[in-house]
Amino acid sequence: MTKAGSNQNKAPGSTGGTTGLKRGTTIGQPLWLLAELTYACPLQCPYCSNPTNFSKIKQELTTEQWISVFRQARELGATQLGFSGGEPLSRPDLVELIREARGMGFYTNLITSGVGMTESKVAEFKEAGLDHIQVSFQASTEELNNLIAGTDAFKHKIQMAKAVKANGYPMVLCFVTHRQNIDQMESILDLAISLNADYVELATTQYYGWAMHNRDQLLPMKEQLERAQAIAHRYQDDQQGKMKIYYVIPDYYEERPKPCMNGWGNVFLTITPDGTALPCHSARELPGMSLPNIKDMSIREIWEDSSDFNRFRGLDWMKEPCRSCDEKEKDFGGCRCQAFMLTGDPAKADPVCTKSPDHHLITEAIEQAGLEAEKLDTEMQPLVFRNPQNSKRLHGK
Amino acid sequence: MQEPVFTATSVPVLAPGYRFQWEPAQHCYVLLYPEGMVKLNSAAGEILKQVTEHEQTVEEIITSLKAAFDGADLDDDVYQFLEEAHDKSWIKSK
Numbered sequence: 120m121t122k123a124g125s126n127q128n129k130a131p132g133s134t135g136g137t138t139g140l141k142r143g144t145t146i147g148q149p150l151w152l153l154a155e156l157t158y159a160c161p162l163q164c165p166y167c168s169n170p171t172n173f174s175k176i177k178q179e180l181t182t183e184q185w186i187s188v189f190r191q192a193r194e195l196g197a198t199q200l201g202f203s204g205g206e207p208l209s210r211p212d213l214v215e216l217i218r219e220a221r222g223m224g225f226y227t228n229l230i231t232s233g234v235g236m237t238e239s240k241v242a243e244f245k246e247a248g249l250d251h252i253q254v255s256f257q258a259s260t261e262e263l264n265n266l267i268a269g270t271d272a273f274k275h276k277i278q279m280a281k282a283v284k285a286n287g288y289p290m291v292l293c294f295v296t297h298r299q300n301i302d303q304m305e306s307i308l309d310l311a312i313s314l315n316a317d318y319v320e321l322a323t324t325q326y327y328g329w330a331m332h333n334r335d336q337l338l339p340m341k342e343q344l345e346r347a348q349a350i351a352h353r354y355q356d357d358q359q360g361k362m363k364i365y366y367v368i369p370d371y372y373e374e375r376p377k378p379c380m381n382g383w384g385n386v387f388l389t390i391t392p393d394g395t396a397l398p399c400h401s402a403r404e405l406p407g408m409s410l411p412n413i414k415d416m417s418i419r420e421i422w423e424d425s426s427d428f429n430r431f432r433g434l435d436w437m438k439e440p441c442r443s444c445d446e447k448e449k450d451f452g453g454c455r456c457q458a459f460m461l462t463g464d465p466a467k468a469d470p471v472c473t474k475s476p477d478h479h480l481i482t483e484a485i486e487q488a489g490l491e492a493e494k495l496d497t498e499m500q501p502l503v504f505r506n507p508q509n510s511k512r513l514h515g516k
Numbered sequence: 517m518q519e520p521v522f523t524a525t526s527v528p529v530l531a532p533g534y535r536f537q538w539e540p541a542q543h544c545y546v547l548l549y550p551e552g553m554v555k556l557n558s559a560a561g562e563i564l565k566q567v568t569e570h571e572q573t574v575e576e577i578i579t580s581l582k583a584a585f586d587g588a589d590l591d592d593d594v595y596q597f598l599e600e601a602h603d604k605s606w607i608k609s610k
Contacts, residue, residue, distance in 0.1 A: 150553065196539070196542065198546065199552070201551070224537060226549070228550060228551055250535065251533060251550040253550070287532065288532075289533035
C-alpha cells in the first residue's frame with residue numbers, strides 16, 4: 120500500500136504529475152483514503168504492517184461512522200478508497216460500505232487475502248459497485264504460501280482469483296516478497312500468467328510493524344534481489360501488452376529514500392479500525408503524536424488543523440542533510456517512521472539515504488540479516504507470526 | 517512508426533477497470549483506475565466524455581466535438597490523443 124496515491128503519473132492529457140499542491144503555501148487534498156476496517160484477520164503473516172500491539176485495539180467504528188468518514192473525505196476531494204485491514208472481509212457490513220462509497224463517487228478498492236471470500240460475495244460486491252479487487256498471495260506454492268500465511272489458504276486464493284476475473288474485474292495480484300520467497304520469482308510470475316492476471320505487484324516487504332520485528336529473517340540478500348530483478352525484467356518484456364508487472368527494489372538497497380506517502384499530509388489519509396486518523400498506516404508508533412479521532416473531530420479539522428497532519432508537512436521541519444539537499448522536493452527526506460524506528464528521531468533523514476549520517480544502520484541491518492541467513496534452519500530465530508497471542512506476548516494485555 | 521490503432525470507423529471504449537468522471541473538488545474530469553487517478557486537461561476531458569457517454573465511432577466523436585466547438589479543426593488532435601490514451605492502456609478499440 121505504500122505506493123498509494125503515487126500513481127498520479129504525468130500522462131498525455133493530464134494536467135500535471137502532482138495534485139496541484141504548492142508546497143508550503145496550500146494544503147493538498149486527501150485524495151487517497153485508506154479505511155482499515157478491522158484488525159481481525161484469519162492470516163498471520165509475519166510481515167504485516169499492522170502495529171504489533173493491535174490486540175489492544177478492540178473497538179471498531181460502526182457502519183454509520185464509516186459512512187460519515189467516507190462522506191467527509193469525499194467532500195475534501197478524496198477519490199480513491201481502499202478497504203483494508205486486517206482482512207476487510209471480516210466486516211459483515213462490507214457490502215453496505217462499498218455501496219455507500221461507490222454512490223458517493225469513490226473509486227473503490229478491496230485489498231484482501233481472499234480468505235473469507237466466496238464466489239457469491241464477489242458477485243455481490245460487483246453489484247454494489249466495487250471497482251477493483253486486489254488479492255494477495257504469500258508465495259507461489261501451496262506449502263510456502265500456507266507456511267507464511269500461518270493458515271491453509273492457497274487453494275482457496277487461487278479459486279477466488281479466478282472468481283474475481285470471471286466477474287469482470289481486472290485481476291490484480293499482489294505478492295509480498297522477502298528472503299524466504301523471493302527465489303520463487305519465476306514460479307510466482309508463471310502462476311500469475313496461468314491465472315490470466317492483468318496486473319502483478321511484486322511488493323517488497325517494508326520493515327514496519329511485524330516485519331520490523333522479523334527483519335533478520337525477512338530481509339533478502341543482494342544476490343537474491345539481483346536475480347529476482349533480472350527475472351522480473353525478463354517477464355516484463357515478454358508480457359508487454361498482456362500483463363503489467365510492477366517491481367520495486369526494497370528501499371534498504373537503494374541510495375535514496377522513497378518519497379513516502381508522496382509527502383506527509385499531502386495526499387494520504389488512513390483511518391484505523393478505532394477511528395484514529397493517521398498520515399500513514401505506521402504513524403501511530405511515532406512519539407509525540409496527538410492521534411486525533413474521527414469521533415472527536417471532523418475530517419477537515421484533522422486534515423487541515425491537527426498537529427499530527429501538520430507535523431512533517433512541507434519542507435520546513437527538515438534538518439540537515441535534508442534541509443540543504445537539492446533532492447528534498449523529490450523524496451521529502453524519505454519515511455518519518457523509518458527515521459524514528461532506526462534513529463529514534465522522526466525528523467532526521469531516512470537512514471536509507473546514503474547522505475544520512477545514520478546510513479550505517481541500514482548496512483548493519485543487511486549484515487545482521489546476512490549472518491542470520493547463513494545459519495542452519497535449526498539455529499535460526501523463528502518468525503514471529505502476527506496473531507493476538509503474539510501481540511499480547513509482546514505488549515501485555 | 518507504429519501502426520495507428522484508430523481509424524474513422526473504430527469505436528474507442530474505456531479499458532476495463534477505468535472510470536471517467538467529473539471531480540468538483542478538482543474542477544476537472546479525471547480518469548480513475550486501480551489505486552490511481554489522472555487529472556485530465558479540458559481537451560482530453562471533452563474527448564473522453566464523448567467516448568464514455570455512448571458508443572460511437574471516431575468520426576462521430578469528431579463531428580460532435582466540431583459541433584460543440586464552432587467547427588474547430590481538431591481531427592488531428594483527437595486522433596493523436598486517442599493513440600496516446602491507447603498507449604497508456606486507458607482505452608481500447610471495441
